Amino acid sequence: MYPPSFDYAAPDDLDEALKLLELHNEDAKIMTGGVGLINAMKHHVIKPGFLIDISRIRELGLIGDHGGYLSIGAAVKVAELQRSDLVKRNYTALSEAAGAIADPLLRNMISVGGNVCTGNPDDDLPPVFLSMDAQYILAGRNGRRVIDADGFYLGHMSTAIRPGEILVEVRVPRQTERSGSAYIKRELRQNDHLVAGVAASISLEEDGRYKRLAFGLSGSGNTSIHARLPKFTGSRPVDVPVGDIAKMVVEEASPLSDRQGSASYKRKVILVLAREALTLALQRAEQGGQK
Amino acid sequence: MKISVNFNGRNVDADVEPRKLLVDFIRDDLHLTGTHVGCDTSSCGACTILLDGVAVKSCTMFAVQANNRNITTIEGLSKGDELHRLQSAFIEEGGLQCGYCTPGMIMTSAWLLSNNAAPTEKEIRNGISGNLCRCTGYDSIIRSIQKASSDRRGGRK
Numbered sequence: 209m210y211p212p213s214f215d216y217a218a219p220d221d222l223d224e225a226l227k228l229l230e231l232h233n234e235d236a237k238i239m240t241g242g243v244g245l246i247n248a249m250k251h252h253v254i255k256p257g258f259l260i261d262i263s264r265i266r267e268l269g270l271i272g273d274h275g276g277y278l279s280i281g282a283a284v285k286v287a288e289l290q291r292s293d294l295v296k297r298n299y300t301a302l303s304e305a306a307g308a309i310a311d312p313l314l315r316n317m318i319s320v321g322g323n324v325c326t327g328n329p330d331d332d333l334p335p336v337f338l339s340m341d342a343q344y345i346l347a348g349r350n351g352r353r354v355i356d357a358d359g360f361y362l363g364h365m366s367t368a369i370r371p372g373e374i375l376v377e378v379r380v381p382r383q384t385e386r387s388g389s390a391y392i393k394r395e396l397r398q399n400d401h402l403v404a405g406v407a408a409s410i411s412l413e414e415d416g417r418y419k420r421l422a423f424g425l426s427g428s429g430n431t432s433i434h435a436r437l438p439k440f441t442g443s444r445p446v447d448v449p450v451g452d453i454a455k456m457v458v459e460e461a462s463p464l465s466d467r468q469g470s471a472s473y474k475r476k477v478i479l480v481l482a483r484e485a486l487t488l489a490l491q492r493a494e495q496g497g498q499k
Numbered sequence: 500m501k502i503s504v505n506f507n508g509r510n511v512d513a514d515v516e517p518r519k520l521l522v523d524f525i526r527d528d529l530h531l532t533g534t535h536v537g538c539d540t541s542s543c544g545a546c547t548i549l550l551d552g553v554a555v556k557s558c559t560m561f562a563v564q565a566n567n568r569n570i571t572t573i574e575g576l577s578k579g580d581e582l583h584r585l586q587s588a589f590i591e592e593g594g595l596q597c598g599y600c601t602p603g604m605i606m607t608s609a610w611l612l613s614n615n616a617a618p619t620e621k622e623i624r625n626g627i628s629g630n631l632c633r634c635t636g637y638d639s640i641i642r643s644i645q646k647a648s649s650d651r652r653g654g655r656k
């Protein structure tokens with residue numbers, strides 16, 4: 209299977225990439241890992257005339273602790289995100305979601321930017337970024353803008369990226385002392401298409417009450433879903449059964465019936481996953497969270 | 500587009516169309532036919548190679564993406580007639596039947612062992628989960644990899 213001919217450039221400098229994008233805008237695609245693009249191009253689903261490969265731009269390949277937030281470059285491979293000790297320790301759900309993507313070989317190829325920018329509601333990183341109130345940094349010829357992950361996913365395969373823009377970085381607010389997170393994905397077989405996935409991200413007050421409680425869902429509707437539950441802020445975890453919270457999470461989901469199961473089956477799966485993810489996140493928060 | 504790639508320790512300069520898939524460049528232009536094509540859609544791992552030492556699926560890359568990088572294919576593992584210890588182990592443990600998945604399995608295993616010299620069975624099973632085998636049922640493949648990880652004298656390191 210071959211795509212129609214196209215031109216290709218792999219600049220090692222972001223300004224050069226932005227210039228090329230402006231020049232070829234209508235016809236160009238940004239390529240970071242290439243896994244999504246190449247499969248779509250082989251099937252002639254898209255036929256870009258110009259590919260701008262940004263994987264060689266050094267500044268886009270870094271993960272770092274910037275005090276107030278975790279910074280993840282758009283070209284970071286999801287395998288690196290999965291392996292990073294910093295991410296494992298303080299942003300556990302993110303490491304778990306990265307490790308849930310595809311298989312070990314594809315994780316060496318798929319980038320954070322590609323996973324975030326496709327806008328596929330079944331992808332694993334977006335729900336975690338939503339649950340952690342992440343921000344996406346978009347660069348254009350006229351400078352950068354910051355957009356909340358919450359405002360990024362507009363519809364199925366549709367995002368807030370404007371023509372001429374490149375996602376360069378994801379910022380995840382630093383989790384407090386007593387925070388914890390978890391991501392659990394259910395598949396019928398290993399590496400099969402998902403049934404659904406749930407991310408839970410919480411932080412607790414000094415005295416153990418909920419300070420923040422948020423969920424992100426994959427495979428649960430037209431877009432990646434953010435379920436914030438401010439209602440529980442201030443309650444003590446012992447006073448609100450995990451099952452009650454999970455029921456409210458399911459209310460935010462609108463899964464579709466497909467080969468992975470009926471919508472009502474998926475709702476049950478989401479209920480169970482929400483319970484399990486919250487229980488894990490709570491345990492992690494109570495064990496001290498951020499180190 | 501002109502590219503320069505190091506294949507199995509040898510520098511190759513070539514002029515390729517950007518849409519040329521890396522696996523086809525390896526098989527059709529370099530005539531290294533050990534790297535196989537199974538699914539052509541990123542699923543089976545028959546096309547696995549090492550890119551700067553890291554296992555990737557060469558059906559899901561264009562050759563131009565490999566410019567100025569190092570590639571190892573199954574042909575690059577043995578040292579002349581001396582087999583790599585993974586190759587010997589696959590023979591000794593019967594880690595193959597038809598052999599279609601084998602080059603990919605071995606390249607993935609080589610990457611796995613380069614990061615983890617003594618993986619557990621679970622780590623091996625997870626590690627090769629991007630490589631499909633239609634014949635063996637995997638058990639003999641797992642045993643082969645275990646053998647290669649414990650038997651360090653069986654071949655080249």
Ligand SMILES: Cc1cc2nc3c(=O)[nH]c(=O)nc-3n(C[C@H](O)[C@H](O)[C@H](O)COP(=O)(O)OP(=O)(O)OC[C@H]3O[C@@H](n4cnc5c(N)ncnc54)[C@H](O)[C@@H]3O)c2cc1C
Nearest residue numbers: 238239240241242243244245309310319321322331332375
């Ligand atoms: C066999 C298979 C299994 C998969 N399994 C999973 C899975 O389990 N979980 C999961 O989450 N995903 C899975 N995926 C999907 C995969 O994560 C997406 O296709 C992802 O887009 C691939 O990332 P990439 O870096 O290769 O993206 P690319 O192919 O480089 O790009 C994908 C899209 O994003 C755009 N883009 C990329 N980077 C940027 C940027 N920095 N700025 C603006 N736009 C950008 C591109 O223009 C393109 O439209 C799977 C894919 C395959 C083929």
Ligand code: FES
Nearest residue numbers: 537538543544558
């Ligand atoms: S041929 Fe590349 S993964 Fe199947």
Ligand code: FES
Nearest residue numbers: 596598632633634
């Ligand atoms: S030996 Fe036949 S596919 Fe693995």
